[in-house]
Amino acid sequence: MRCYHCQLNIPKGAHYSVMIEGQPRAMCCPGCQAVAQTIVEHGLVAYYQLREQPAVSQAERTTEMSVDSALFDDPGFQREFVFCEEGSDLRQAELIIQGLHCAACVWLLEKRLKSLHGLQEVSVNLTTERARICWNNQRIPLSQILLAIERLGYQAHPFTAGQQEQVRQRLYHQQLRYLAVAGFGMMHVMTYAVALYLGAFQGMEHTHWQFLRWVSFFVTTTVIVYPARPFFANAWRSLCQRQLVMDIPVSLAIGGAYAASVVAVWLQKGEVYFDAVCMFVFFLTLGRFLELRARQRASQIIERLRTLTPLTATCLIDGEERVVAVRELEVGDQLLVKPGETIPVDGRVLEGVSSVSEALLTGEHLPQPKSKGDRVLAGSLNMENPLIVRITQLGQQTVLATIIRLLARAQAEKPRMAELADRVAGYFVGAVLLLAACVMGIWWYLDPAQAFPNALSILVVTCPCALSLATPVALTASTNALAKLGFLHTRSHVLEGLANATHCLWDKTGTLTCGHFSLQQILPCRPINKAHILAIAAALERTSAHPIAQAFHGLATTELTVAYTKVVSNQGVEGQYAGECYRIGQPGFVQQLAAHTEPLTAPSGEGIWIVLGDKQGPLAWLQLTDTVRSEAAATIKQLQQLGLHVQILSGDPSPQLPHLAKSLGVSSAFGGVAPEQKVAHLRELTRQGAVVIMVGDGINDAPVLSAAHVSVAMGAGSDLAKTSADAVLLNNDLALLPIAIRWARKTKQIIRQNLTWALFYNVLALPLAAVGWVPPYLAAIGMSFSSLIVVFNALTLSRLPIEKRD
Amino acid sequence: MSSIFWLIPISLVFLGVAILAFFWAVKSQQFEDLDSPARHILLDEVTERWQQER
Numbered sequence: 001m002r003c004y005h006c007q008l009n010i011p012k013g014a015h016y017s018v019m020i021e022g023q024p025r026a027m028c029c030p031g032c033q034a035v036a037q038t039i040v041e042h043g044l045v046a047y048y049q050l051r052e053q054p055a056v057s058q059a060e061r062t063t064e065m066s067v068d069s070a071l072f073d074d075p076g077f078q079r080e081f082v083f084c085e086e087g088s089d090l091r092q093a094e095l096i097i098q099g100l101h102c103a104a105c106v107w108l109l110e111k112r113l114k115s116l117h118g119l120q121e122v123s124v125n126l127t128t129e130r131a132r133i134c135w136n137n138q139r140i141p142l143s144q145i146l147l148a149i150e151r152l153g154y155q156a157h158p159f160t161a162g163q164q165e166q167v168r169q170r171l172y173h174q175q176l177r178y179l180a181v182a183g184f185g186m187m188h189v190m191t192y193a194v195a196l197y198l199g200a201f202q203g204m205e206h207t208h209w210q211f212l213r214w215v216s217f218f219v220t221t222t223v224i225v226y227p228a229r230p231f232f233a234n235a236w237r238s239l240c241q242r243q244l245v246m247d248i249p250v251s252l253a254i255g256g257a258y259a260a261s262v263v264a265v266w267l268q269k270g271e272v273y274f275d276a277v278c279m280f281v282f283f284l285t286l287g288r289f290l291e292l293r294a295r296q297r298a299s300q301i302i303e304r305l306r307t308l309t310p311l312t313a314t315c316l317i318d319g320e321e322r323v324v325a326v327r328e329l330e331v332g333d334q335l336l337v338k339p340g341e342t343i344p345v346d347g348r349v350l351e352g353v354s355s356v357s358e359a360l361l362t363g364e365h366l367p368q369p370k371s372k373g374d375r376v377l378a379g380s381l382n383m384e385n386p387l388i389v390r391i392t393q394l395g396q397q398t399v400l401a402t403i404i405r406l407l408a409r410a411q412a413e414k415p416r417m418a419e420l421a422d423r424v425a426g427y428f429v430g431a432v433l434l435l436a437a438c439v440m441g442i443w444w445y446l447d448p449a450q451a452f453p454n455a456l457s458i459l460v461v462t463c464p465c466a467l468s469l470a471t472p473v474a475l476t477a478s479t480n481a482l483a484k485l486g487f488l489h490t491r492s493h494v495l496e497g498l499a500n501a502t503h504c505l506w507d508k509t510g511t512l513t514c515g516h517f518s519l520q521q522i523l524p525c526r527p528i529n530k531a532h533i534l535a536i537a538a539a540l541e542r543t544s545a546h547p548i549a550q551a552f553h554g555l556a557t558t559e560l561t562v563a564y565t566k567v568v569s570n571q572g573v574e575g576q577y578a579g580e581c582y583r584i585g586q587p588g589f590v591q592q593l594a595a596h597t598e599p600l601t602a603p604s605g606e607g608i609w610i611v612l613g614d615k616q617g618p619l620a621w622l623q624l625t626d627t628v629r630s631e632a633a634a635t636i637k638q639l640q641q642l643g644l645h646v647q648i649l650s651g652d653p654s655p656q657l658p659h660l661a662k663s664l665g666v667s668s669a670f671g672g673v674a675p676e677q678k679v680a681h682l683r684e685l686t687r688q689g690a691v692v693i694m695v696g697d698g699i700n701d702a703p704v705l706s707a708a709h710v711s712v713a714m715g716a717g718s719d720l721a722k723t724s725a726d727a728v729l730l731n732n733d734l735a736l737l738p739i740a741i742r743w744a745r746k747t748k749q750i751i752r753q754n755l756t757w758a759l760f761y762n763v764l765a766l767p768l769a770a771v772g773w774v775p776p777y778l779a780a781i782g783m784s785f786s787s788l789i790v791v792f793n794a795l796t797l798s799r800l801p802i803e804k805r806d
Numbered sequence: 807m808s809s810i811f812w813l814i815p816i817s818l819v820f821l822g823v824a825i826l827a828f829f830w831a832v833k834s835q836q837f838e839d840l841d842s843p844a845r846h847i848l849l850d851e852v853t854e855r856w857q858q859e860r
Contacts, residue, residue, distance in 0.1 A: 215814055
């Protein structure tokens with residue numbers, strides 16, 4: 001049975017349902033149920049028909065669906081990200097929305113928000129996962145808007161454009177403006193050119209002829225002065241640096257054609273090439289624009305990582321609690337971090353005993369115990385008890401920020417393939433310039449009138465734009481398509497590595513397995529009904545946020561009410577039911593309750609054993625194991641079908657490993673492998689000529705991950721601590737790996753196609769231009785067309801086939 | 807045909823207006839999201855038809 005809302009399996013014992021269109025639909029948790037109920041109440045049930053993917057599951061939400069209205073409506077806090085107009089109640093803000101992944105979500109959100117009284121405008125951008133809202137502050141407070149978003153199952157955070165974002169936007173806008181001027185100019189000049197060509201055939205009055213040429217000159221000058229400027233600037237800069245870039249022949253062609261045409265207009269004789277110039281500039285600008293857009297999409301994904309740290313924190317000033325913006329904090333301040341909150345800074349614990357989940361940073365899914373003197377990191381989640389933390393690092397100095405910076409820098413690296421193409425382009429450009437000069441010289445001798453146009457055509461026709469465009473556009477299109485599915489790679493060689501891979505090595509815990517615990521069996525120590533034991537255990541664990549407790553949530557068929565429960569960090573839970581005192585958790589902890597009995601020893605078997613006991617002694621042993629991911633077996637089979645050798649390298653010495661390996665279809669599995677041994681094994685494989693993909697999740701895999709050709713990390717949200725990983729499976733969905741490999745192979749194929757076509761076209765058109773069969777305007781069209789073919793071929797990589805889950 | 811002497815300048819004025827309008831559109835963030843509006847239209851149409859059928 002699957003939850004109607006999020007399509008995940010409904011755990012045993014969960015009975016939630018919502019009436020949707022007259023039919024009761026099963027839900028997996030109270031969260032999904034609440035969201036579905038909200039959707040029904042507001043008449044937005046069409047969402048379930050329109051959506052292309054299941055909704056984000058609410059089962060793992062640790063924060064409640066509530067909004068701190070005092071905080072978000074405070075004008076001081078709003079100053080950070082809300083824009084107010086003078087003398088008006090209208091306010092504008094941008095929000096980051098988490099959980100959006102298809103157009104139906106956008107529709108749902110916009111429809112719901114538009115129905116709020118006082119909301120003037122709302123526009124949700126799926127690509128950047130941001131929403132712009134404009135509201136009347138007198139009629140509706142911001143907190144109400146945020147609450148409405150939360151109730152639909154999405155999380156909203158205030159958005160402040162970082163510096164990088166502002167630069168990105170400025171570049172994008174500038175490129176759009178260039179495109180507009182070039183495009184409009186081209187259209188006008190081509191109209192005049194057509195008239196001039198017809199006039200050449202049919203005869204035209206001299207004044208009209210002159211007028212049209214002058215007007216062409218006027219419009220083309222606008223195009224030269226504005227959109228063509230970057231080409232000239234770049235060419236000049238490269239010349240000063242003694243580098244040959246393709247902007248050089250481009251600038252020569254544009255400048256040369258323009259200058260020759262100006263002279264022709266002035267002298268009132270000779271051909272004008274204004275139409276060729278404009279077309280050339282337009283198509284070049286178009287190519288640059290598409291490339292910029294594709295490149296920017298990748299970096300916008302990095303921007304989203306910034307939402308990991310909250311904007312506000314509870315500061316302790318003279319013993320009093322005050323909510324402040326994180327921006328105003330200073331090193332040395334004391335913060336109170338409540339359970340369920342994300343820690344916004346790096347710091348040291350002053351008071352409190354709790355466990356902190358650093359899963360987002362290290363991939364370690366068991367929370368780390370933290371007490372006085374321990375270090376905590378920004379981005380980690382406080383699980384059990386309040387902590388008082390003294391700030392040691394803020395903002396850009398935190399470990400988290402460093403990692404984001406490294407990721408961004410890695411993003412900016414040029415792929416080796418593209419660098420190669422650039423170098424080749426350099427030599428090519430030199431050869432072209434030489435050839436053009438030769439052709440001009442020869443034609444000057446034979447027929448001077450044709451010398452210049454032919455040289456021009458050569459320059460235009462051999463423009464290696466297609467060559468230089470071929471690889472980057474394909475790589476960025478591929479990257480973005482995969483990123484949309486949840487496979488995010490940050491290093492440039494990943495696609496190449498994936499395409500050439502021969503072996504795939506897997507870690508076990510946390511990678512092939514979920515990192516969640518599930519109850520495997522109950523071994524009673526006394527003759528008691530298992531269901532009763534389960535009921536008591538579940539009732540005790542209900543209040544704990546520990547991963548072990550998660551295994552019990554929703555498991556019991558009957559819900560018992562306990563008088564009280566007390567969670568003891570990393571030991572277990574104590575509680576009272578029906579007058580009896582119980583403890584569940586570590587053997588030592590439970591032993592304390594029945595001090596007169598023998599010490600408890602756990603039975604042998606896989607996983608973690610916890611014990612439930614009362615004052616008389618142990619009641620039962622409960623075995624918790626890590627569940628294998630449901631898609632693991634299918635993924636491994638697909639990898640093998642793709643021709644890869646699959647191996648498991650696990651640090652876990654469990655004897656269950658061969659059994660697991662067999663169930664997944666893996667023939668070679670090694671257990672109890674130390675990190676150095678993993679690296680050695682990897683090196684051995686590489687020495688034999690293998691190209692290895694390593695998939696792991698935690699800090700203990702770091703050395704191996706940096707040794708593999710392509711390393712893939714698991715990550716709920718993102719597995720940031722491992723900068724040694726090249727790629728991240730954002731949704732922990734293993735099935736993405738074979739998809740990524742298939743797509744990488746296709747990318748390699750398309751790049752090869754593009755390079756072949758680009759070279760073929762250049763080689764073919766060159767002799768034609770030299771001989772004089774290609775007039776400049778035809779050369780411009782041909783070159784632009786060739787570039788467009790390459791770009792469009794590469795863009796086919798943007799559409800990933802979304803496999804529907806059943 | 808001498809009309810082109812004033813028709814073309816008029817078209818140039820329009821060109822200027824068009825460019826200014828485009829610049830304004832860029833500034834007011836209308837080009838930020840080029841993907842959702844395409845699906846939007848389809849979604850509204852689908853939901854209207856779907857609601858009529860019920």
